[in-house]
Amino acid sequence: MVNxxxxxxxxxxxxxxxxxxxxxxxxxxxxxxxxxxxxxxKQLVNTHLHFDHVLGxxxxxxxxxxxxxxxxxxxxxxxxxxxISPIKYDPVLAGDYLNENDEISFxxxxxxxxxTPGHSPGSLSFYSEKDGCVFTGDALFHLDIGRTDLWGxxxxxxxxxxxxxxxxxxxxxxxxxGHEEPSTIEEEKLYNPHLNIL
Ligand SMILES: [Zn+2]
Numbered sequence: 265m266v267n268x269x270x271x272x273x274x275x276x277x278x279x280x281x282x283x284x285x286x287x288x289x290x291x292x293x294x295x296x297x298x299x300x301x302x303x304x305x306k307q308l309v310n311t312h313l314h315f316d317h318v319l320g321x322x323x324x325x326x327x328x329x330x331x332x333x334x335x336x337x338x339x340x341x342x343x344x345x346x347x348i349s350p351i352k353y354d355p356v357l358a359g360d361y362l363n364e365n366d367e368i369s370f371x372x373x374x375x376x377x378x379x380t381p382g383h384s385p386g387s388l389s390f391y392s393e394k395d396g397c398v399f400t401g402d403a404l405f406h407l408d409i410g411r412t413d414l415w416g417x418x419x420x421x422x423x424x425x426x427x428x429x430x431x432x433x434x435x436x437x438x439x440x441x442g443h444e445e446p447s448t449i450e451e452e453k454l455y456n457p458h459l460n461i462l
Contacts (some may be wrong), residue, residue, distance in 0.1 A: 266316040267442055269399060270294070272303050275371030279307035280400050281390060282442060283320030286351055291323050298328075305330060306370040309362065311442055312387040313338035314414070315349035321356040331359030333368065335379060337386030341415045352438025362388055375399075378429040382422020383410030393438060397438040398449075404430055404439060406447040409458045426459065 268285060272278035285291045298305060309319055321332045336358070340419040346355050362368070364384065366377040368390065375390040380403040387410075390399040394402035404426050412419040430439075435450035452459065 265443065267440065267444075268294070268320065269440060270303075271370070271373065272301070273371040273373045276301070276303050277306045277371035277373075278303040279309065279368065279373075279375070280320075280324060281309055282311055282314055282317040282401065283308060283324050284318075285320035286353070286363045291320065294320070294323075295327065307368050308332045309368055309375075309388075309390065310334040311399065311403075312384045312390065313342045313345070313355075314384065314402065315345050315351065315353065317442060318342075318355065319351060319353055322354055324329070325356045332356055333360045333362050333420055334358055335363065335386035335388050336361045337381065337416070338384050339386070341384070345415075354456050380404075380422075380425035380429050382412060382418050382420075382425050385416040385418075387425070390400065391437075392432065396434065396436060397440060397447060398430065398433060399440045400430060401442045404452060404456075405441045405443060406439070407452070407456050409456070418441065423459070431459070 266284035269281040285294050305328045308324050310332050315388045342355050362377045364379045368375040380389045381387050383402045422449050437449045439447040
């Protein structure tokens, strides 16, 4: 149900955003793709720590030796969530914490980190200026925004995050959300009913 993004460039170095792989088939799909394309995984990052976005972290850690990088703001929630979520899992703690303006590098590619809290306190977005795309986790969806009724959610904080950090990106920027289909900044500015831009 979650979008797991596997990014790579001409160097064949790769990064995984929000590894949701939890079934044997999902894990095989990921590892087969890595193998068949000769990729080297260099980064594992999470937009936030809701269970569906981190289920595959242990698989990546045990098979590729990568610890996840994420913002510390969601960590207090993670212990409880790993026990009460519909799928039980054993969280992998951060190799590094990510904060505003940090950079995630693999090959010739750099993702810039934006803190976009509101859906959860530690929510992050990852922006590639070179490739003109932003990975928004559960902050901004196609014509929708993240829910704010979960642990640490805050509606006005979410709206401020979206307006100040995401809608200020170039209009043609592709938006890759944590669920469902992609969009663009322009489309969300014009038509997202939750944002009232005009
Ligand atoms: Zn979420």
